[in-house]
Amino acid sequence: MGTSRVPRLRLGVVESVAASQDVGKTYRTYYTHGRRRPFASLRENLKRGLFATVPGYRGAVRGGFWRLAGTALSWVPGWKERAVLATMCLNGAKKGKLIDVGCGDGGFLSIMRDAGWEVAGIEPDPLAAKFAEQAHSIRVIADTLSKAQLADQSVDAVTLSHVIEHAADPIGLLRECRRILRPGGKVIVVTPNLASHGHRDFRDSWVHLDPPRHFYLFSPATLRNCCEQAGLRVELLRTSTRTAAWVWAASDTIRQKGSFNRDQDFTWRRRIEGMRLLLREEVSRRIPNNDQAGEELVLIAGSENSTTRGDENSRADSPRNRVASEEEVRLASKPLAVSSR
Numbered sequence: 001m002g003t004s005r006v007p008r009l010r011l012g013v014v015e016s017v018a019a020s021q022d023v024g025k026t027y028r029t030y031y032t033h034g035r036r037r038p039f040a041s042l043r044e045n046l047k048r049g050l051f052a053t054v055p056g057y058r059g060a061v062r063g064g065f066w067r068l069a070g071t072a073l074s075w076v077p078g079w080k081e082r083a084v085l086a087t088m089c090l091n092g093a094k095k096g097k098l099i100d101v102g103c104g105d106g107g108f109l110s111i112m113r114d115a116g117w118e119v120a121g122i123e124p125d126p127l128a129a130k131f132a133e134q135a136h137s138i139r140v141i142a143d144t145l146s147k148a149q150l151a152d153q154s155v156d157a158v159t160l161s162h163v164i165e166h167a168a169d170p171i172g173l174l175r176e177c178r179r180i181l182r183p184g185g186k187v188i189v190v191t192p193n194l195a196s197h198g199h200r201d202f203r204d205s206w207v208h209l210d211p212p213r214h215f216y217l218f219s220p221a222t223l224r225n226c227c228e229q230a231g232l233r234v235e236l237l238r239t240s241t242r243t244a245a246w247v248w249a250a251s252d253t254i255r256q257k258g259s260f261n262r263d264q265d266f267t268w269r270r271r272i273e274g275m276r277l278l279l280r281e282e283v284s285r286r287i288p289n290n291d292q293a294g295e296e297l298v299l300i301a302g303s304e305n306s307t308t309r310g311d312e313n314s315r316a317d318s319p320r321n322r323v324a325s326e327e328e329v330r331l332a333s334k335p336l337a338v339s340s341r
């Protein structure tokens with residue numbers, strides 16, 4: 001992929017982005033197209049065994065051996081967090097209808113279906129949508145959520161894993177999630193954290209800038225603000241260090257070479273070196289009232305009730321709901337090349 005100028009964001013408004021037809025070209029070799037990796041079957045069974053350690057997901061894998069292997073993996077520092085986020089924090093939740101927005105190759109939906117959810121996907125990339133349907137026999141709508149025209153209050157959970165940063169209208173996307181959510185349902189968002197140590201360290205070489213595919217990036221304050229503008233009630237907002245080692249390896253490689261290729265550059269040596277960032281972020285997150293260091297934001301929200309709506313104006317000026325400064329939400333303007341992950 002050639003280099004692309006990073007769009008500049010000011011107070012959450014895009015000042016310049018590539019034409020939509022050009023942005024679409026950047027997804028032709030994206031990681032959501034079902035790349036087959038070495039030892040794919042072994043990886044899948046170990047992954048499912050790990051997910052089965054999350055309450056309510058025993059059905060994610062068949063066979064006692066893989067459950068035991070998953071239990072052993074869950075004792076490795078950081079791996080339990082991987083399992084929790086891989087099931088989008090829906091552990092112990094009552095099963096129902098789940099829509100995964102930006103479902104990619106369908107791997108997540110396949111696991112959730114086997115665990116008891118009624119699943120469907122939204123995926124605007126036709127290649128990824130076709131792969132998900134064929135590989136997992138899952139219904140996938142090859143379009144955006146707004147154009148899918150799902151019924152009001154028709155789903156129990158809406159998941160967006162590394163999706164909202166790709167949306168040209170993130171507040172509009174969240175409003176559509178709220179519209180289709182049943183009472184008591186949840187919207188779960190996982191997205192890069194602009195306030196992370198990784199971004200502070202690497203700035204315009206931070207891998208999560210990922211131009212031109214990422215339109216918006218969020219700090220905890222701006223993500224909360226967007227959700228509340230969309231009529232959602234934030235129930236949990238925290239950060240995660242799950243990807244910190246990978247972020248360090250990728251960002252350091254970009255700083256040195258100008259690009260990053262996961263298959264070639266993410267060596268075991270680089271993984272171990274990246275653990276330094278993970279440990280530093282874990283220490284920072286344990287400081288009271290300082291959970292902003294992790295590389296990912298994790299948000300769980302529900303629909304606001306009438307009482308919450310009535311208090312909206314009184315909460316708008318509170319410190320936790322402030323709109324970020326221009327510096328906080330500005331993307332760097334240095335040309336940057338990032339290969340498909």
